[in-house]
Amino acid sequence: xxxxxxxxxxxxxxxxxxxxxxxxxxxxxxFNPPSLTINAGDHVHIFWDNSVVNDHNVTxxxxxxxxxxxxxxxxxxxxxxxxxxxxxxxxTITPLNSVWYVCTFHAGMGMKGVINVMGGNGIEEAxxxxxxxxxxxxxxxxxxxxxxxxxxxxxxFTDAAGRTVLQRALNTTRTVDVSTLNxxxxxxxxxxxxxxxxxxxxxxxxx
Ligand SMILES: [Cu+2]
Numbered sequence: 734x735x736x737x738x739x740x741x742x743x744x745x746x747x748x749x750x751x752x753x754x755x756x757x758x759x760x761x762x763x764f765n766p767p768s769l770t771i772n773a774g775d776h777v778h779i780f781w782d783n784s785v786v787n788d789h790n791v792t793x794x795x796x797x798x799x800x801x802x803x804x805x806x807x808x809x810x811x812x813x814x815x816x817x818x819x820x821x822x823x824x825t826i827t828p829l830n831s832v833w834y835v836c837t838f839h840a841g842m843g844m845k846g847v848i849n850v851m852g853g854n855g856i857e858e859a860x861x862x863x864x865x866x867x868x869x870x871x872x873x874x875x876x877x878x879x880x881x882x883x884x885x886x887x888x889x890f891t892d893a894a895g896r897t898v899l900q901r902a903l904n905t906t907r908t909v910d911v912s913t914l915n916x917x918x919x920x921x922x923x924x925x926x927x928x929x930x931x932x933x934x935x936x937x938x939x940x
Pocket of ligand 1: 762788789790836837839840
């Protein structure tokens with residue numbers, strides 16, 4: 734009996750120590766952070782920012798759907814906050830496998846994100862949201878991408894209407910000419926050679 738209790742408390746200790754709650758904020762019209770890496774068993778607290786005006790939801794989709802900004806829900810997947818923009822709405826989930834999700838209202842403009850689960854079924858790569866940074870920001874002529882990675886990647890600028898206005902495959906170069914872009918705020922996505930999203934940043938262009 735004593736051994737049973739000891740075993741139980743040992744398990745509890747491990748579980749308690751291991752579980753972390755990550756914050757995922759729903760904003761107008763993006764998820765922050767768009768890429769989150771957690772361990773299997775960690776919790777993700779999804780909450781609507783107080784400034785949210787538009788309707789948003791968190792809808793799990795297949796990765797292939799996600800890649801093309803589709804909205805078809807994954808059968809049995811998460812469907813959170815559909816049509817309920819009220820501030821203070823929140824959910825806590827404990828995903829055991831990676832979750833590719835979109836806001837079905839704004840997927841077309843790139844309102845989507847991914848929760849990468851390490852130690853779940855299948856091996857997930859750690860993402861590098863913080864390892865692709867833009868400078869200067871705001872920029873007028875040339876944007877430099879600061880990354881410790883030497884791997885080739887593509888960079889894509891999307892305007893507020895969801896149009897891709899600039900896309901470049903970068904090998905050794907780490908700069909992009911943005912002098913022809915209109916002034917404004919752009920979503921900048923970085924993808925590896927396989928098309929996997931590495932990071933998403935915002936770039937303000939001012940001339
Ligand atoms: Cu939305």
